[in-house]
Amino acid sequence: MQKKVFQLLVDNTSGVLSRISGLFSRRGYNIESITAGVTADPRFSRITIVTSGDDDILEQIEKQVAKLVDIRDIKELKPDESVYRELVLIKVRAQAEQRQGVISVADIFRAKIIDVATDSLIIELTGNQSKIEAFIKLLDGYEILEIARTGIAGLSRGADGVIYLD
Numbered sequence: 001m002q003k004k005v006f007q008l009l010v011d012n013t014s015g016v017l018s019r020i021s022g023l024f025s026r027r028g029y030n031i032e033s034i035t036a037g038v039t040a041d042p043r044f045s046r047i048t049i050v051t052s053g054d055d056d057i058l059e060q061i062e063k064q065v066a067k068l069v070d071i072r073d074i075k076e077l078k079p080d081e082s083v084y085r086e087l088v089l090i091k092v093r094a095q096a097e098q099r100q101g102v103i104s105v106a107d108i109f110r111a112k113i114i115d116v117a118t119d120s121l122i123i124e125l126t127g128n129q130s131k132i133e134a135f136i137k138l139l140d141g142y143e144i145l146e147i148a149r150t151g152i153a154g155l156s157r158g159a160d161g162v163i164y165l166d
Helices: 016-025 054-069 096-108 129-141
Strands: 001-009 031-040 044-053 071-076 082-093 112-118 120-127 144-147 151-156
Touching: 001 016, 001 054, 001 129, 016 031, 016 044, 044 054, 054 071, 054 129, 071 082, 082 129, 096 120, 096 129, 112 129, 129 144
Parallel strands: none
Antiparallel strands: 001 044, 001 071, 031 044, 082 120, 082 144, 082 151, 112 120
């Protein structure tokens, strides 16, 4: 089993995300993460899907998704040719005497404390998946109350792979 990251450029119409996820569901393909957002041109959205399978399954996923009506472009974002980022919000239980320890760990990772309550902190961190996993592992001594992760958003490096649509 291997992971692939696919970037889709799609028409910004209602139901497009449902049609894509429906294809995965019908075929029994796994979606590890999916992110979507409008592009600089509001007629189009960019969707980043992380999926896994063997070579044959991943090839089928790419071919089946490319056949969908709203898909304008699909390409694999290879790790050495792309930039991936993920956002995570983590709520940690932290009484006054524990706060400095949590803040110190956050500072090491250049994370931001975005909310402080009497008994907890909310931390925001952006980075690649390994950075986020390492940060969560270092918080092991603290009680993590909640985690919200966005999934991967990515772009290929350089201007060569940019698609221009009319």
